[in-house]
Amino acid sequence: MHPDTHLQLHHLRAAELRAQAETHRLATEAKRPSELRARLGWTLVEVGLRLATPNPAVA
Known part of the structure; x- marks a missing residue:
């Protein structure tokens, strides 16, 4: 592969990876x-937990 072509493909792939990283971020x-969701x-x-623990006996 011609060095210029290889370099151009490298630049294109690097730009794609940067865009994917930004989208993921x-x-x-x-x-x-x-x-609110956490509360x-x-x-x-x-x-x-209240439903799972038994109630104390009421006498």
Whole structure:
């Protein structure tokens, strides 16, 4: 392969990889859980734990 052609292909591939990395970075940032989502999740955990533990005997 001619060196100039090889270099041009290298530049094109590097640009594609940079674009993919930027897309991945933006998608990762968008997936961060919001505060409301985190609070809801912990509330569901708490409710689940209350349902899973036996109630003390009432006399």
